[in-house]
Amino acid sequence: MKTFLLMVVTIGSLMVAGQAAADQALAQKSGCLACHGVDKKVLGPAFKDIAAKYKGDKSAEGKLVTKVKKGGSGVWGPIPMPANSPQVKDGDIKSIVKWIMSL
Secondary structure (H helix, E strand, O other): OHHHHHHHHHHHHHHHHHHHHHHHHHHHHOOHHHOEOOOOEOOOOOHHHHHHHHOOOOOHHHHHHHHHHHOEOOOOOOOOEOOOOOOOOHHHHHHHHHHHHHO
16 A cells, blocks of 8 residues: 555656646747746746745736736846747746746
8 A cells, every 4th residue: 555655646746747847848948948047047037036926926827927928027127028929829828837836
C-alpha cells in the first residue's frame, strides 16, 4: 500500500512538473522571456516577483490576463509592456499567467 501511494504521489509530481515545463516553454515561444526572467528582472519584472506581488489576490489572474493581452505601463516602472494580442492566443495567455502565479 505504501509503495502504491508513493507511486501515485510521484506520478502526480511529475505531471505537475511536466505541465510547468510546458508552460515555461510556452512563455518562451510566445516571447515573454525576451523581457522577463523567471527569477530575475530583465526589462520587465521577474515572474516570481509578479507572483509574489499578486499572491492572495483572487482577481489577479484576470487582471494579469488583461494586462498581457492589452499591454500597459506604470505598475513596474516606466517601460511599457506591449500588447500581446492577437499574436498570442487567449488560452496560451491564460496558461502562462497560471504558470506565473504558481511560482
